[in-house]
Amino acid sequence: RKMAEAVQNHVKSLNWGHRVQLQDRKVKYFNIKASFVDEHTVCGVAKGGKEILLSADHIIIATGGRPRYPTHIEGALEYGITSDDIFWLKESPGKTLVVGASYVALECAGFLTGIGLDTTVMIRSIPLRGFDQQMSSMVIEHMESHGTQFLRGCAPSRVSRLPDGHLQVTWEDRTTGKEDTGTFDTVLWAIGRVPDTRSLNLEKAGVDTSPDTQKILVDSREGTSVPHIYAIGDVVEGRPELTPTAIMAGRLLVQRLFGGSSDLMDYDNVPTTVFTPLEYGCVGLSEEEAVARHGQEHVEVYHAHYKPLEFTVAGRDASQCYVKMVCLREPPQLVLGLHFLGPNAGEVTQGFALGIKCGASYEQVMRTVGIHPTCSEEVVKLRISKRSGLDPTVTGCG
Amino acid sequence: VKELFSSLGVECNVLELDQVDDGAKIQEVLSEITNQKTVPNVFVNKVHVGGCDQTFQAYQSGLLQKLLQEDSAYDYDLIIVGGGSGGLSCAKEAAILGKKVMVLDFVVPSPQGTSWGLGGTCVNVGCIPKKLMHQAALLGQALCDSRKFGWEYDQQVKHNWETMTKAIQNHISSLNWGYRLSLREKAVAYVNSYGEFVEHHKIKATNKKGQETYYTAAQFVIATGERPRYLGIQGDKEYCITSDDLFSLPYCPGKTLVVGASYVALECAGFLAGFGLDVTVMVRSILLRGFDQEMAEKVGSYMEQHGVKFLRKFIPVMIQQLEKGSPGKLKVLAKSTEGTETIEGVYNTVLLAIGRDSCTRKIGLEKIGVKINEKSGKIPVNDVEQTSVPYVCAVGDILEGKPELTPVAIQSGKLLARRLFGASLEKIYHTLFWPLEWTVAGRENNTCYAKIICNKLDHDRVIGFHILGPNAGEVTQGFAAAMKCGLTKQLLDDTIGIHPTCGEVFTTLEITKSSGLDVTQKGCG
Numbered sequence: 001r002k003m004a005e006a007v008q009n010h011v012k013s014l015n016w017g018h019r020v021q022l023q024d025r026k027v028k029y030f031n032i033k034a035s036f037v038d039e040h041t042v043c044g045v046a047k048g049g050k051e052i053l054l055s056a057d058h059i060i061i062a063t064g065g066r067p068r069y070p071t072h073i074e075g076a077l078e079y080g081i082t083s084d085d086i087f088w089l090k091e092s093p094g095k096t097l098v099v100g101a102s103y104v105a106l107e108c109a110g111f112l113t114g115i116g117l118d119t120t121v122m123i124r125s126i127p128l129r130g131f132d133q134q135m136s137s138m139v140i141e142h143m144e145s146h147g148t149q150f151l152r153g154c155a156p157s158r159v160s161r162l163p164d165g166h167l168q169v170t171w172e173d174r175t176t177g178k179e180d181t182g183t184f185d186t187v188l189w190a191i192g193r194v195p196d197t198r199s200l201n202l203e204k205a206g207v208d209t210s211p212d213t214q215k216i217l218v219d220s221r222e223g224t225s226v227p228h229i230y231a232i233g234d235v236v237e238g239r240p241e242l243t244p245t246a247i248m249a250g251r252l253l254v255q256r257l258f259g260g261s262s263d264l265m266d267y268d269n270v271p272t273t274v275f276t277p278l279e280y281g282c283v284g285l286s287e288e289e290a291v292a293r294h295g296q297e298h299v300e301v302y303h304a305h306y307k308p309l310e311f312t313v314a315g316r317d318a319s320q321c322y323v324k325m326v327c328l329r330e331p332p333q334l335v336l337g338l339h340f341l342g343p344n345a346g347e348v349t350q351g352f353a354l355g356i357k358c359g360a361s362y363e364q365v366m367r368t369v370g371i372h373p374t375c376s377e378e379v380v381k382l383r384i385s386k387r388s389g390l391d392p393t394v395t396g397c398g
Numbered sequence: 399v400k401e402l403f404s405s406l407g408v409e410c411n412v413l414e415l416d417q418v419d420d421g422a423k424i425q426e427v428l429s430e431i432t433n434q435k436t437v438p439n440v441f442v443n444k445v446h447v448g449g450c451d452q453t454f455q456a457y458q459s460g461l462l463q464k465l466l467q468e469d470s471a472y473d474y475d476l477i478i479v480g481g482g483s484g485g486l487s488c489a490k491e492a493a494i495l496g497k498k499v500m501v502l503d504f505v506v507p508s509p510q511g512t513s514w515g516l517g518g519t520c521v522n523v524g525c526i527p528k529k530l531m532h533q534a535a536l537l538g539q540a541l542c543d544s545r546k547f548g549w550e551y552d553q554q555v556k557h558n559w560e561t562m563t564k565a566i567q568n569h570i571s572s573l574n575w576g577y578r579l580s581l582r583e584k585a586v587a588y589v590n591s592y593g594e595f596v597e598h599h600k601i602k603a604t605n606k607k608g609q610e611t612y613y614t615a616a617q618f619v620i621a622t623g624e625r626p627r628y629l630g631i632q633g634d635k636e637y638c639i640t641s642d643d644l645f646s647l648p649y650c651p652g653k654t655l656v657v658g659a660s661y662v663a664l665e666c667a668g669f670l671a672g673f674g675l676d677v678t679v680m681v682r683s684i685l686l687r688g689f690d691q692e693m694a695e696k697v698g699s700y701m702e703q704h705g706v707k708f709l710r711k712f713i714p715v716m717i718q719q720l721e722k723g724s725p726g727k728l729k730v731l732a733k734s735t736e737g738t739e740t741i742e743g744v745y746n747t748v749l750l751a752i753g754r755d756s757c758t759r760k761i762g763l764e765k766i767g768v769k770i771n772e773k774s775g776k777i778p779v780n781d782v783e784q785t786s787v788p789y790v791c792a793v794g795d796i797l798e799g800k801p802e803l804t805p806v807a808i809q810s811g812k813l814l815a816r817r818l819f820g821a822s823l824e825k826i827y828h829t830l831f832w833p834l835e836w837t838v839a840g841r842e843n844n845t846c847y848a849k850i851i852c853n854k855l856d857h858d859r860v861i862g863f864h865i866l867g868p869n870a871g872e873v874t875q876g877f878a879a880a881m882k883c884g885l886t887k888q889l890l891d892d893t894i895g896i897h898p899t900c901g902e903v904f905t906t907l908e909i910t911k912s913s914g915l916d917v918t919q920k921g922c923g
Contacts, residue, residue: 310530
């Protein structure tokens with residue numbers, strides 16, 4: 001409760017900060033749910049019931065997404081919660097079942113386990129789809145060895161409430177076909193996010209969406225099928241769902257509209273970090289993607305198992321602390337992707353993302369002197385390739 | 399293997415392990431020494447060759463014949479004086495290339511009597527124990543933060559110095575052992591003796607008991623590193639300690655005076671204060687000479703805000719012992735550098751961190767004509783690390799004009815600065831920031847700081863990178879690689895930040911120093 005309150009207070013201060021910023025910049029802020037009337041007009045109902053109509057030369061849609069509920073599962077909506085709710089709970093969620101294999105599912109399961117709660121993750125097929133699978137399985141391994149339980153290859157079929165208030169979940173083990181049940185205090189759905197585009201009445205403006213995902217279709221200038229209507233962020237089809245990309249896309253769009261710029265957003269080599277108990281930072285291609293694009297013979301992967309200095313005296317298990325760099329085999333061995341599993345992964349990865357943007361080669365990275373003692377320096381000390389078959393465990397100070 | 403040697407006309411000494419009583423035990427010890435569990439286990443002229451495969455490989459490559467040469471001019475191909483970061487990496491590389499290598503490593507005990515094992519300064523009395531004590535102090539702060547995040551515990555939190563040092567020393571011992579093992583694995587001879595040149599190609603090795611042995615080699619590498627400097631005032635060697643002693647001090651140092659303004663002084667003062675000790679830093683002039691002075695002053699003021707006292711522009715002139723003990727009580731008399739003011743203070747411990755001196759004056763360099771810089775003691779070398787004597791090279795902290803390994807950035811920054819035309823051709827972007835982890839913990843905003851220095855004449859190329867904040871090492875490493883690849887401000891702006899981290903502030907730097915605009919941070923951008 002103390003933690004939730006402190007976190008919520010900080011978030012509220014950020015809400016306030018945003019409102020103040022808008023005010024300072026003389027941006028008019030309406031707390032209303034807007035929808036299209038025609039291609040230049042939106043309408044919405046304010047809190048008092050009053051209807052407001054607004055027209056504009058340019059319209060930017062940035063409505064984001066919301067967590068998906070598995071509405072086909074009985075009791076899902078009634079008894080389950082999502083990430084929308086977990087950060088605002090007034091009481092501890094208790095024994096929790098997290099359904100999903102996304103980074104949201106794993107991060108939540110991670111911190112719930114970390115604060116001492118009995119946590120289980122139910123994964124239908126693979127973890128962290130779209131991420132490097134070797135790294136993803138190591139993330140899960142670490143969580144498993146630190147107390148999070150996993151139900152792999154299972155899919156829930158029903159959620160009901162027991163007389164004592166607990167939730168009973170029924171699921172099917174897809175490999176055996178058998179059904180099983182479990183009792184939990186909380187069920188957290190983390191099975192993806194969807195845009196709420198239906199309520200925008202986009203058809204009134206003529207804005208096209210993807211028939212599969214309902215996300216808005218845009219070109220490289222963030223323009224929709226209607227010339228003066230744009231879309232950015234999570235609501236857009238085919239874009240990474242990340243805050244910094246949305247922020248940058250928004251800024252660049254406005255600079256193009258009103259600032260005379262012609263700079264387009266570059267969605268390549270966007271770095272990101274999964275904040276699971278052992279953090280996973282990555283930028284560029286996964287090993288699978290690199291091999292698919294260039295062929296196994298043209299890809300060289302350098303890797304190392306290392307032990308953070310801070311883990312030694314503390315006696316912590318470093319089995320999954322691992323880093324790998326995926327490069328082209330031909331000299332100078334252009335770096336295609338970097339994957340780092342360990343503490344402060346975000347801090348480690350950020351600078352290297354810059355390097356990749358500068359077209360870093362393996363040779364250049366290796367000529368960079370390491371900062372000692374850090375975990376980050378392990379990247380510039382990578383010497384053993386997967387191809388060599390040699391033991392990639394780092395020993396001593398190099 | 400026996401047939402191979404016979405065909406070479408070489409008589410072997412064969413020990414058949416299945417025919418001796420303690421054969422199994424011998425095999426165990428062999429495994430320990432050579433990391434090889436199997437037989438045959440082959441040694442030639444004291445060098446471990448390996449099993450059957452390695453022996454044949456060595457024969458095919460010519461290494462075996464080389465080792466068998468009885469009339470080789472020298473005992474070794476290479477003798478390295480100093481088993482630290484420089485010396486050991488050199489030794490391992492040379493051994494991999496098939497050379498016969500010896501490492502002479504010896505630690506002259508500090509005035510307080512402290513000594514340590516193989517690995518040099520970094521492992522024993524530098525980087526490793528320093529970072530571990532830094533981490534110990536950070537964990538103390540984390541405990542304070544944790545209450546804000548909902549962790550509840552009744553006990554009062556206090557720090558036990560002895561528990562910490564014991565754990566750190568255990569880890570260091572395991573590293574010492576690891577180094578010894580890895581030298582053995584690569585058949586590098588390691589001798590725990592003090593090396594001194596006596597004539598060309600010949601070195602005298604004196605061990606702890608005073609026994610002298612002589613060795614010869616075709617090539618030598620001097621990697622003797624440095625030791626902390628003393629003040630040269632009354633009582634300094636007798637009563638003061640240095641970083642050589644701090645990390646294995648068997649008792650808590652108590653109220654401490656740190657003399658110096660180096661990163662060693664500030665890091666030590668920092669973690670000692672983090673353990674709750676009363677710490678004062680006595681500084682003669684500026685902090686962190688050679689580092690960006692704006693950043694240095696910010697480091698200093700952060701420490702001051704967090705309880706470290708600073709006595710600026712003073713130097714100690716006398717140290718007296720008031721009480722013996724562990725720790726005892728010392729009286730320090732100090733004089734101002736700008737006038738006649740004198741002050742005195744009483745401390746349990748005085749830690750000197752005023753610089754380090756190269757170990758080059760007592761190793762017989764004059765006997766073989768290796769020139770050193772008489773003033774600094776450092777050895778000038780050419781681009782291939784050769785000294786004035788062709789068969790002697792030098793590596794590490796003792797090199798003149800080459801950066802001491804840790805502050806590589808400092809030196810290159812200095813050189814770069816000299817090459818530029820002047821400050822007006824630099825554009826500096828900066829910002830204050832508030833790490834997310836500090837928000838809920840209630841730690842101060844607008845203290846952490848980031849700045850980059852760009853060269854206007856060269857596409858705003860990033861020539862300087864500075865961050866003051868948590869995990870600075872982890873953040874900086876990747877940017878260093880990027881700078882090596884020619885990082886520019888434009889590329890920085892085009893890069894997406896990882897959210898939420900501290901490092902991402904560098905991808906959204908907008909405000910230049912010259913604009914004078916407010917750099918405080920609010921919200922998510």
